[in-house]
Amino acid sequence: MCGIAGFWQPGASQNRQTLQDRAQAMARAIAHRGPDYQAGWADEAAGVGFGHARLSILDLSSAANQPLQSPDGRYTIVFNGEIYNYRELANELRAAGYTFRSTGDTEVIPAAVDRWGLVPAVRRLNGIFAFALWDAHTRKLHLARDHIGVKPLYYRLDAGGLVFGSTPKALLAYPEFNGRVDPAALALYLRYCYVPEPRSIFAGVSKLSPGCAMTVDASLRGSTVRYWDIIEHAREGRRDRFSASGDEVSRSFETLALAAVRRQLVSDVPLGAFLSGGIDSSLVTALMQAGSSLPVKTFTIGFEDARFDESLQARDVARHLGTDHTEMLCTAREARELIPELPTHYDEPFADSSQIPTLLLSRLTRRHVTVALSGDGGDELFAGYDRYYWMYQLRALRSSLPAFAARWMTSASVRLPRSRTFPLIRRCLPSPDRWIAQADRYYHLARMLGRYGDYAYLYRTTPMSVATLRDGPLLMDETEPPGTFDDPTLRDGFEDILDWMQLVDQKTYLVEDILHKVDRASMAYGLEARVPLLDHNLVEFSWRVPQSMKLDGTRGKWLMRTVLSRYLPSSLIERPKRGFSVPLSAWLTGDLREWAASLLTPELLGRDGLLDPEGVRQCWTNFLTGRADHTQTTVWALLMFLAWRAHYGY
Numbered sequence: 001m002c003g004i005a006g007f008w009q010p011g012a013s014q015n016r017q018t019l020q021d022r023a024q025a026m027a028r029a030i031a032h033r034g035p036d037y038q039a040g041w042a043d044e045a046a047g048v049g050f051g052h053a054r055l056s057i058l059d060l061s062s063a064a065n066q067p068l069q070s071p072d073g074r075y076t077i078v079f080n081g082e083i084y085n086y087r088e089l090a091n092e093l094r095a096a097g098y099t100f101r102s103t104g105d106t107e108v109i110p111a112a113v114d115r116w117g118l119v120p121a122v123r124r125l126n127g128i129f130a131f132a133l134w135d136a137h138t139r140k141l142h143l144a145r146d147h148i149g150v151k152p153l154y155y156r157l158d159a160g161g162l163v164f165g166s167t168p169k170a171l172l173a174y175p176e177f178n179g180r181v182d183p184a185a186l187a188l189y190l191r192y193c194y195v196p197e198p199r200s201i202f203a204g205v206s207k208l209s210p211g212c213a214m215t216v217d218a219s220l221r222g223s224t225v226r227y228w229d230i231i232e233h234a235r236e237g238r239r240d241r242f243s244a245s246g247d248e249v250s251r252s253f254e255t256l257a258l259a260a261v262r263r264q265l266v267s268d269v270p271l272g273a274f275l276s277g278g279i280d281s282s283l284v285t286a287l288m289q290a291g292s293s294l295p296v297k298t299f300t301i302g303f304e305d306a307r308f309d310e311s312l313q314a315r316d317v318a319r320h321l322g323t324d325h326t327e328m329l330c331t332a333r334e335a336r337e338l339i340p341e342l343p344t345h346y347d348e349p350f351a352d353s354s355q356i357p358t359l360l361l362s363r364l365t366r367r368h369v370t371v372a373l374s375g376d377g378g379d380e381l382f383a384g385y386d387r388y389y390w391m392y393q394l395r396a397l398r399s400s401l402p403a404f405a406a407r408w409m410t411s412a413s414v415r416l417p418r419s420r421t422f423p424l425i426r427r428c429l430p431s432p433d434r435w436i437a438q439a440d441r442y443y444h445l446a447r448m449l450g451r452y453g454d455y456a457y458l459y460r461t462t463p464m465s466v467a468t469l470r471d472g473p474l475l476m477d478e479t480e481p482p483g484t485f486d487d488p489t490l491r492d493g494f495e496d497i498l499d500w501m502q503l504v505d506q507k508t509y510l511v512e513d514i515l516h517k518v519d520r521a522s523m524a525y526g527l528e529a530r531v532p533l534l535d536h537n538l539v540e541f542s543w544r545v546p547q548s549m550k551l552d553g554t555r556g557k558w559l560m561r562t563v564l565s566r567y568l569p570s571s572l573i574e575r576p577k578r579g580f581s582v583p584l585s586a587w588l589t590g591d592l593r594e595w596a597a598s599l600l601t602p603e604l605l606g607r608d609g610l611l612d613p614e615g616v617r618q619c620w621t622n623f624l625t626g627r628a629d630h631t632q633t634t635v636w637a638l639l640m641f642l643a644w645r646a647h648y649g650y
Helices: 016-029 086-095 108-116 118-123 168-172 183-192 230-239 246-263 279-290 311-321 332-345 355-366 378-382 386-400 403-415 418-428 432-449 455-461 497-507 509-523 536-542 558-564 584-588 593-599 613-625 631-648
Strands: 002-008 037-043 048-054 075-083 127-135 140-145 154-158 161-165 212-216 222-226 271-274 297-303 324-330 371-373 528-530
Touching: 002 016, 002 075, 002 127, 002 168, 016 037, 016 048, 016 168, 048 075, 048 127, 075 108, 086 108, 108 118, 108 127, 118 140, 118 212, 154 168, 161 168, 183 509, 183 631, 230 497, 230 536, 246 279, 246 536, 246 558, 271 279, 271 355, 279 311, 279 371, 279 378, 279 558, 297 311, 297 355, 311 324, 324 332, 324 355, 332 355, 332 631, 355 509, 378 497, 378 509, 378 536, 378 558, 386 432, 386 497, 403 432, 455 497, 497 509, 509 528, 584 631, 593 631, 613 631
Parallel strands: 271 297, 271 371, 297 324, 371 528
Antiparallel strands: 002 048, 002 161, 037 048, 075 127, 127 140, 140 212, 154 161, 212 222
């Protein structure tokens, strides 16, 4: 796992050393992603420069350092990620006459492109990756990103040239990069707590979409090919759902998952696993341990507040599986002290508060191993989120209620807004936070009954789903571009809203929130995080699984539970789902209140004309007074943007 960066300015007048120094400076800006070695390379005649920051995982020798050239000098590559099937590909290429100077996976990519062509070669890669490949013969530069979007890749392509990097930090180190906040991206960020691809927070900077390869020629024209399309695989899977018994399907899933885990155990450095005690991480750990003669190293973060502490669950699972378990109990103070550092690690505004425990877990894990397997992806593939259950309930309720009753409930929810009901609950009921959480969910349910056919509305307002802007204007320009779920063509083949929601989650929330969070948190400490449940073969398989084998009544992930029951007793499986979260509301109204207030001054809010100072202050007041409990999410998004802007000077 590494960091990549580079640029192409055809006809650039700088000499080779200047170009190489620029590329190396870009690599050093993301040295945390690759602390073992940073280097630059340049082709003076072409105006191309590549930079690379290396985290040594496979072939620890200097032969695997990057930027790396093919033996004939035609190709130069910078690569971030791991190719799990590189040995099989290397053997096939050797049989065709190719030679390799290292035992790592990077050299396989240019050889595969030379042998089969860019798109056929990328389709054959099983792994997580983002790479840039310069072809000196055709004078073309290729960019590619893995099937699911585990590894990031940002780029700006205009008349001035191409500049790219693993994260915006690399682009910011390029002398000719002038970043400007994109108001449309900011509007999207404030709704979702992340900036959805292909946009980035910077105007003119895009993220290469998952499953895509882009080729840029000397005229600076870029052409993009989608070599793997999750929408098409989802449609194909729905048309060809499994008709076999649950036991047969679960056995097939176990075989595929075990193969994915074993592929991802390839490493020349110490390796372990994140273990929360939940279904996903427990399954990955169980499959790892099943294929190992030695105890697998597992890691867990615990918290003093029992509501957010998963360490006991993880300890029980580790004990039963026989892993070599390490846990650390973090104090609230340790977690809070990390918050001012968040813009350093997340160099694009990002506001999923589980970023805090994820950073703490990554820091702990890196003290012992260099690679960790994670259980991410299980919720999106096998309907693990509460929002799927709530939509299941909504569907059942809609089918049993007369139309007039649904309309009445929706009307009542409009006449009794949160701003009136929540303060009343706080004054009159014991344990008000618990009652407010329930009231908020039923409020959502009532509102959705009247708009069941509007998929975009339902997705925006599903309980436990993405943030929504409900506190009035926060931006001077309130225009928000349409999102993935506003695309009517996605309805084709997805008449069942549960299928549609899973597809939208896999295209948006999974990539831009979950994987973004884990990539930045793990890379902050030079830790490689692998996600075996997101092997693209498993993703394709998941779409053939009937919904009844995913969502069983009130429980999601039926198929995963079934497989896990072969490794763990039911007492360690059938436990309430916990989110990986922190007591953010209590912190923001307590120890962090002064820090938050320092970012919410009228001078800072009105500095660049993007935010509406009065609207933001009203949102903050609503949060502090409890008039709208849900504003915690919006407030956190605002604070993370303001902290990011202050850190980077935007």
